[in-house]
Amino acid sequence: MASTMRLNGKNAIVTGAGNGIGRAIAIRFAEEGATVAVAELEEDAGRETVDLIEQGGGVALFIKTDTSDSVSVNSAISATISAHGDLDLLVNNAAAFVFGKVEDVTQDDWARVFGVNVIGYANCVREVLPSMRRKGSGSIVNIASVSSFIAQPAFIPYNASKGAVAQLTRCLAMDLATDNIRVNAVCPGSIRTRATDRHIESLGLDPEKAYQEFGKDSLMKRMGKPEEIASGALFLASDDSSFMTGAQLVIDGGATID
Numbered sequence: 264m265a266s267t268m269r270l271n272g273k274n275a276i277v278t279g280a281g282n283g284i285g286r287a288i289a290i291r292f293a294e295e296g297a298t299v300a301v302a303e304l305e306e307d308a309g310r311e312t313v314d315l316i317e318q319g320g321g322v323a324l325f326i327k328t329d330t331s332d333s334v335s336v337n338s339a340i341s342a343t344i345s346a347h348g349d350l351d352l353l354v355n356n357a358a359a360f361v362f363g364k365v366e367d368v369t370q371d372d373w374a375r376v377f378g379v380n381v382i383g384y385a386n387c388v389r390e391v392l393p394s395m396r397r398k399g400s401g402s403i404v405n406i407a408s409v410s411s412f413i414a415q416p417a418f419i420p421y422n423a424s425k426g427a428v429a430q431l432t433r434c435l436a437m438d439l440a441t442d443n444i445r446v447n448a449v450c451p452g453s454i455r456t457r458a459t460d461r462h463i464e465s466l467g468l469d470p471e472k473a474y475q476e477f478g479k480d481s482l483m484k485r486m487g488k489p490e491e492i493a494s495g496a497l498f499l500a501s502d503d504s505s506f507m508t509g510a511q512l513v514i515d516g517g518a519t520i521d
């Protein structure tokens with residue numbers, strides 16, 4: 264009987280997979296049969312994701328990676344190929360969270376947020392391309408955000424970087440279609456992760472009240488879970504979305520429909 268696992272035999276690399284959405288994606292991909300490289304800056308967090316995958320019977324490898332550094336990305340891709348073979352799937356997920364009004368943001372802040380969220384995504388795509396071309400196909404999923412297309416108060420650097428991710432996705436889709444490489448984006452709404460915990464803490468808000476408030480933005484009156492974003496990433500990575508490229512899959516409980 265044919266396997267019902269949607270990523271059977273596929274080889275994936277997921278950036279920022281030590282926490283939150285990236286971890287949920289790495290675990291889901293492994294559950295669906297993929298071998299997974301966890302490319303993560305924080306060693307303990309990345310190794311914990313690998314342990315979770317292995318406990319579930321999956322195959323994973325931790326590679327300490329800083330996606331904003333092209334040398335680090337190049338070694339991460341080489342290490343993945345040595346361990347698991349050529350790559351089929353890349354999920355660009357690692358992000359820097361830099362918020363503020365334009366007058367609050369320094370040049371270093373701008374360099375950091377674009378270095379990880381935009382140049383980091385482009386670094387990973389550039390470095391996986393030779394491998395995907397050897398395979399003759401590939402699927403790239405960029406984790407964008409509803410912040411890619413709406414304005415939010417005092418979110419300038421983050422939203423500008425996520426707007427760039429939306430354009431990066433469309434332009435890559437155009438350039439890579441002839442290589443049989445699809446490039447799509449997932450745009451999450453408010454999801455409860457360490458990043459949102461830190462944001463709430465930095466604002467000095469009561470976490471439970473803040474989560475209720477954030478949840479009210481969605482038509483479903485709750486925040487989303489990392490696993491709900493992982494389902495979207497799985498769809499875009501798998502052959503279930505074989506006629507999709509350059510698309511944005513919005514997963515926000517209806518928060519941005521009006």
Ligand SMILES: NC(=O)c1ccc[n+]([C@@H]2O[C@H](COP(=O)([O-])OP(=O)(O)OC[C@H]3O[C@@H](n4cnc5c(N)ncnc54)[C@H](O)[C@@H]3O)[C@@H](O)[C@H]2O)c1
Nearest residue numbers: 279281282283284304329330357358408453454456457458
């Ligand atoms: N949480 C939300 O509400 C939300 C909403 C929309 C979009 N997103 C997007 O989802 C993605 C994941 O966010 P999250 O909330 O899970 O964040 P998170 O902070 O929980 O996890 C991000 C992970 O990325 C790692 N990382 C950061 N910089 C890195 C680098 N340079 N190289 C390698 N790893 C690095 C961190 O160590 C961390 O493990 C991001 O792209 C974020 O913009 C999140």
